[in-house]
Amino acid sequence: MRLAQGIIIDKEKTFGILKFSALRREVFLQNEDGTVSTEVKERTYDLKSKEQGRMIQVSIPASVPLKEFDYNAQVEMVNPVADTVATATFRGADLDWYIKADDLVLKGKAAPVSDKSVNKPPDKDK
Template sequence: MRLAEGIVIDKEKTFGVLKFSALRREVHINNEDGTVSDEIKERTYDLKSRGQGCMIQVSIPAAVPLKEFDYNAEVELVNPVADTVATATFRGADVDWYIKADDIVLKNKQAISHVKNQQPQPQNKGK
């Protein structure tokens, strides 16, 4: 069976609270001769997942700007998908799971932006 779009994830049930840790690695595109180019294909980040009880790695396309959030900042994934890569062995196959997403964003970014954009209201002291 092949799931062309991977397995769509219910973010809250699967990951619970996600906290940003760090950039884990950058994956570069290989040149035609097999050497590694300077062009980045994707970036993988370490995130702490309360739902999984451990650190998870999530890959984001290189077209998305580098994420440099504060350590332990609460984040969420945009359109996360789980997928697999299988490698044939003498006994069958080894299967590795991976998670990819369209982006990683701050969990309360909209709320913070909204508060920053509000102007203080003058208080009527009732004379």
């Protein structure tokens, strides 16, 4: 069986309340010669999941601005999908699950605030 679109997730039943923890890593694109470029492909964030009872990781495309929510801020994933990656081994294969989403937003907010300058104090020179 092949699930080309991944497994669609019922967010509330699967994850329950999600709380933001931190940026875990950035994945960079590779240059044609195989070296790592400076262009970010995706970012993976750590989230605390009430239903899973542990930390989960979710990857968001780099086209979405960097998320810098407060620690423990309640968040929700936009269009999460679970999928797998299989790695051949001597005995068969190892299977790893991963979660991707279109975006990560504060719970109850329609869209994330991308301009951090909104909450900055005014410049003293002006």
